[in-house]
Amino acid sequence: MRYSRQEAFIGKASQKKLRKSLVTIVGCGAIGSSAGEYLARAGVNLRLIDRDIVEMSNLHRQLFREEDVGRPKAEALKERLEEANSEVRIEAVSDDLNASNIEKYLKNSSLVIDGTDNIETRFLINDFCLKNKVPFTYAAAIKSEGLLTLIVPGETPCLRCFMPLAYTHDTCETAGVLGPAVGVMGVISAAEAIKHLIGKDMIKGSLLHVNFYKNLYELIEIKRNKTCPACKGSYEFLGKPAKQVVELCGGTYQFLFGKEVDIQDISERLEKNRDFKIVKGKHIVQIIHKKYVISLFKRRMIVQGAHSPREVKILAARIIGA
Numbered sequence: 001m002r003y004s005r006q007e008a009f010i011g012k013a014s015q016k017k018l019r020k021s022l023v024t025i026v027g028c029g030a031i032g033s034s035a036g037e038y039l040a041r042a043g044v045n046l047r048l049i050d051r052d053i054v055e056m057s058n059l060h061r062q063l064f065r066e067e068d069v070g071r072p073k074a075e076a077l078k079e080r081l082e083e084a085n086s087e088v089r090i091e092a093v094s095d096d097l098n099a100s101n102i103e104k105y106l107k108n109s110s111l112v113i114d115g116t117d118n119i120e121t122r123f124l125i126n127d128f129c130l131k132n133k134v135p136f137t138y139a140a141a142i143k144s145e146g147l148l149t150l151i152v153p154g155e156t157p158c159l160r161c162f163m164p165l166a167y168t169h170d171t172c173e174t175a176g177v178l179g180p181a182v183g184v185m186g187v188i189s190a191a192e193a194i195k196h197l198i199g200k201d202m203i204k205g206s207l208l209h210v211n212f213y214k215n216l217y218e219l220i221e222i223k224r225n226k227t228c229p230a231c232k233g234s235y236e237f238l239g240k241p242a243k244q245v246v247e248l249c250g251g252t253y254q255f256l257f258g259k260e261v262d263i264q265d266i267s268e269r270l271e272k273n274r275d276f277k278i279v280k281g282k283h284i285v286q287i288i289h290k291k292y293v294i295s296l297f298k299r300r301m302i303v304q305g306a307h308s309p310r311e312v313k314i315l316a317a318r319i320i321g322a
């Protein structure tokens with residue numbers, strides 16, 4: 001009954017394929033949350049990976065609620081999608097995806113949705129997927145424009161074939177983005193994933209370029225670059241160590257501990273100091289300290305309100321004694 005309208009179009013055999021699939025969504029922002037919405041409803045099992053927490057400035061485009069602000073995105077999205085379809089299996093991973101854990105987090109994926117917003121992680125996903133022959137969607141949006149393609153290892157050009165290493169671009173924070181523009185890129189990612197999982201391809205080998213202000217929709221042919229290292233089997237991003245401090249968005253930083261810490265122990269110690277206000281969650285402890293809001297996880301912390309990596313390192317030392 002649940003899938004009857006979808007089955008009427010794609011057929012029972014294709015619906016069975018979807019029910020057996022596992023799609024891993026990396027990045028549960030606007031693209032990841034809207035792709036996840038349609039994939040969960042379509043009956044696809046999901047693994048949701050995101051290192052970030054929900055902020056008020058996310059809500060105009062990412063499918064979270066006001067009460068989710070401060071929660072890890074992967075967990076908030078899992079809860080939302082389970083409410084829409086309790087039949088599918090949904091895992092939430094609130095962690096930084098990097099070369100040291102990508103094998104563990106992306107294993108057994110039928111397909112990967114790239115919903116990230118940074119080039120380093122995109123190239124890491126590209127290397128993993130090429131090496132392990134996992135198809136993946138690439139999608140990005142800024143202002144009122146979007147780009148999207150489906151990369152099938154061995155069949156299509158890869159991300160590095162057409163995207164330069166030194167690629168820098170505006171971010172949602174600096175240039176802004178129209179909510180529906182980025183939402184649609186997520187929905188098209190879900191459509192491409194469904195089509196590929198049931199054996200119907202369309203966008204592969206071309207880059208979809210959309211400009212919603214100009215009502216422009218075009219497919220641009222992309223070609224394999226003969227000098228592309230990833231296509232030749234050299235996966236340099238799989239060997240790159242994760243950076244200890246990265247800026248996720250303006251004033252929001254992630255600090256990786258490099259080991260597992262006992263967050264209950266730390267919060268009990270900090271609670272004794274009046275400079276720290278502690279709010280305990282299930283897998284996360286929120287610490288309010290001076291102008292900072294710190295979300296403490298087992299292997300890392302996210303700091304809001306900092307201005308430099310140096311400031312974040314000093315704070316980390318104060319909190320975990322790193």
Ligand SMILES: [Zn+2]
Pocket residue numbers: 157158159160161225228229230231
């Ligand atoms: Zn390539």
